[in-house]
Amino acid sequence: MFSLSNTVQPQVTVPLSHLINAFHSPKNTSVSVSASVSQNQHRDVVSEHEAPSSEPILNLRDLGLSELKIGQIDQLVDSLLPGICKDKNVSSHWHTSHVSAQSFFENKYGCLDIFSTLRSSCLYRQHSRTLKRICSDLQYWPVFIQSRGFKTLKSRTRRLQSTSERLAETQHTAPSFVKGFLLRDRGSDIESLDKLMKTKNIPEAHQDAFKTGFAEGFLKAQALTQKTNDSLRRTRLIVFILLVVGIYGLLKNPFLSVRFRTTTGLDSAVDPVQMKNVTFEHVKGVEEAKQELQEVVEFLKNPQKFTVLGGKLPKGILLVGPPGTGKTLLARAVAGEADVPFYYASGSEFDEMFVGVGASRIRNLFREAKANAPCVIFIDELDSVGGKRIESPMHPYSRQTINQLLAEMDGFKPNEGVIIIGATNFPEALDNALIRPGRFDMQVTVPRPDVKGRTEILKWYLNKIKFDQSVDPEIIARGTVGFSGAELENLVNQAALKAAVDGKEMVTMKELEFSKDKILMGPERRSVEIDNKNKTITAYHESGHAIIAYYTKDAMPINKATIMPRGPTLGHVSLLPENDRWNETRAQLLAQMDVSMGGRVAEELIFGADHITTGASSDFDNATKIAKQMVTKFGMSEKLGVMTYSDTGKLSPETQSAIEQEIRILLRDSYERAKHILKTHAKEHKNLAEALLTYETLDAKEIQIVLEGKKLDVR
Ligand SMILES: Nc1ncnc2c1ncn2[C@@H]1O[C@H](COP(=O)(O)OP(=O)(O)OP(=O)(O)O)[C@@H](O)[C@H]1O
Ligand SMILES: [Zn+2]
Known part of the structure; x- marks a missing residue:
């Protein structure tokens, strides 16, 4: 408690605490002081006035100052705290309350008030004269400073008035470290309390109790304020820390959103993935693309080989193809084959609503990659970052991002060992600046597999x-x-x-x-209850398609016929081309139209013109589409000649009607051919329809067996 500040001499603090310990020690006194101050408050107040006067000897063995006389204590205290025992003309308006002084102190300073203890001890009673003097001098000590809590408006004014007087007064009466305390509004508070007591006419006998009560109330309020202040201070500290952390985060990364997204976006880009396990072996059916990328692998494996000859390799390779054709897989395989780091980034990650974020991500990505060259940077969905630089409210900062990408691509030498592979489904959407030589100057098509x-x-x-x-x-x-x-x-x-x-x-x-x-075609609809009549119509309709396909020379071979409902259809016949058809002949197109017509023709022949159904609409769509293309696109109409008619809406009415006429003729002829075939093969048609009603689904072999008039093995 005495180590209030660094200005306090250690020699002063230690002996005084020892002194009190010594006073308190039972061995040192002839009278028991075992009762605690708080328990004996009343007794203390009383005994203060009737202190017995025996045993004037102090046993200060704990201090190493055994058998000290009262007069010597004066000297001792005087030497330890010079000036404190001297008589001063300080008139204290304050009447000491020993009843509450202890609790004042403990509440306020969290430690024992040794002076109060001193006052309440029997030693004080025994040697009251000397110790009283010490204690009254010590009233300047913080022990009584809580009195400042008696604040009133008046005391405040008073305080202002008397500050200078008190300053002068305190300067020569107390050690320097106490001055801070003394300068606090002791005088004014004492005055205001005195005044209060006078105005309230408190009788002399109750004045002590009044002061005590007042002081306790004040202390409680003080403690409450202290608590509030503490929690306020704590809150402020937390807010401050958060603020500092926030600012730090912002400085480190211009937008915190970057950090939040790092797990999905930037981090995956910045942390390379070693693609040892993915090689060209894993990518099937895109042989040409693999061959073209092989030289990139060679370059990554051995860049010097290319620089020696002075050749420049493309910085960027653009993989173009429909979704799911293996562009990402190919890029990974390039890194895997060359055994270099693979940096993955998706174009949409760079597309940000915030200014500069996309650009800074690109910067980070390239910085990391350059530090780890040779390596592969893969930017998926390049069109979403490298699209045409139009300002749009949806992508307000795309221009900045793409500029950054261009700058980064220009920023490293071709043979630095960083290969950028971009992938896109829409090469047309890319900014021209991005596909000029020196950037993504090599295009590799990744088509759907044949x-x-x-x-x-x-x-x-x-x-x-x-x-x-x-x-x-x-x-x-x-x-x-x-x-x-x-x-x-x-x-x-x-x-x-x-x-x-x-x-x-x-x-x-x-x-x-x-x-x-x-x-x-969507999932099967087994739960759908289809009545027998509809099933029969479907069976004849589907076998109509199948019969035409089977008996038309240029039609595709049948793969399967079924009357199992699936998706929006009640049944279907699937045909299999032997090979992918790069080109189709006129005969093949006509055959496709005939097969489409087979369904409706079958309905009409079997059930009569009045019982035809709506089930043939998609067949007609298909047939009409083929006929229209033959006339307007493929130059397959004698009447309209070898000419394309792209925008039929802009054509003259005569040409339009001529086109319609031609389409109609093609469809009608097709219908007639189908009718002819079905009439010719009515028996096979019936057999196939019945087999479908029995077995629901027939594969190519089974259809052949039925059409050859053989019996199907019972399944
Ligand atoms: N040619 C292929 N050989 C083997 N697997 C393939 C091939 N193409 C696609 N796959 C499989 O499909 C998955 C998806 O392909 P990938 O992501 O490479 O397609 P993509 O062309 O990049 O598609 P997107 O354009 O939608 O990004 C691959 O992980 C792989 O399992
Ligand atoms: Zn049909």
Whole structure:
């Protein structure tokens, strides 16, 4: 408690506390002082006036000052605290309340008030004269300073008036470290309290109690204010810390959103992924693309080989192709083959609503990549960052981002070892500046796989599951024209799931066909109750298509016929081209039209003109589309000649009607051909329809058996 500040001499603090300990020690006094001050408050007040006067000797063994006389204590205190024992003309208006002094002090300073203890001890009573003097001098000590709490408006004014007087007064009466305390409004508070007591006419006998009560109330209020202040201070500190952390975060990263997104965006870009496990082996059906990228792999493996000859490799390679064709996989394979780090970033990550964020991400990405060259940076969906630099409210800062990308691409030398691979589904949407030489100057097309590619991809994914030996991936490949690698992977996966659901041990053709139809036409609708009449109509309609396909020379071979409802259809016949058709002949187009007509012709022949259904509408759509293209696009109409008619709306009415006329003739002829075939093969038509009603689905072989007039094995 005495170590209030550094100005306090250690010699002063230690002896005084020892002194009090010594006073308190039972050995040192002949009278027991075991009762605590608080327990004996009243007794203390009383005994103060009737202190017995025996044993004037102090036993200060603890101080190493044994057998000290009272007069010597004076000297001791005087030497330790010079001036404190001297008589001063300080008139204290304050009447000491020993009842509450202790609790004042403890509440306020959190430690024992040794002076109060001193006053309440029997030693004080025994040697009252000397100790009283010490204690009254010590009234200047913080012990009584809590009196400042008696604040009134008047005391405040008084205080202002008397500040200078008190300053002078305190300067020569107290040690310097106490001055701070003394300067606080002791005098004015004492005055105001005195005044209060006078105005309230408090009798002399109750004045002590009054002061005590007042002081206790004040202390409680003080403690409350202290608490509030503390919590306020704490809140301010927390807010301050948060503010500092926030500012730091902002400085480190201009936008905090960057940090939040790092796990999905920037971090994945900045943390390279080593692609050792992905090689060209994993990418099937895109042989040309692989060949073109092979030289990039060579460059990454051995950049010096290229620099020696002075050749420049493209900085950027643009992979162009529909979704799911393996562009990302190819880029990974390039990094994997060359065994270099792979930085992945998606263009949409750079597309930000906030100014500068996209640009700063690009900067970060390139900085990291350059530090780890040779490496591959892959930017997926390049069109979303490198699209034409138009200002749009949706992408307000795209211009800045793309400029940054251009700057970064210009910023490193071609042979620095960083290869940027961009991927896009819409190369037309890219900014021209991005595809000029020196940037993405090499384009590699990644098309949808052809039948050979699809077979390879199917085999690759089939090898990852258990499949029956009877499975022919080529048949599935033939029936999945236009499927991308990702779709084929999904097909195999769905077949595996179906086999698992059906409790089969391995995947068979049936599951593969099932999942193919599901992807092409939507899920089966087994729960749909279709009445026999509708089933019969569907069976004849579908077998009508099948008969035309079977007996028309240029039609595609039949793969399957079914009357199982699926998606929006009640049944369908699927045809398989032997190969992907790059070109189609006039005969093939006419055959396709005839097959489409087969459904309606069958309905009409079997059920009569009045019972034809709406079920043929999509067949007509298909046939009309082919006929229209033959006339307006393919130059296959004698009457309209070898000419294209792109915008039929702008044509003269005569030409328009001529086109319509030609289309109509083509369709009518097709209808007649189909009718002829079905009339000719009425028996086969009937057999096939009945077989479909019995078996629901027939594959190519079964259809052939039925049409050859043989009996089907009972399944
Ligand atoms: N040619 C392929 N060979 C093997 N697997 C392929 C092939 N193409 C696609 N896949 C499979 O499909 C998944 C998706 O392909 P990927 O992400 O590479 O396509 P993408 O062309 O990058 O598509 P997007 O344009 O939508 O980003 C691959 O992870 C892979 O499993
Ligand atoms: Zn049909």
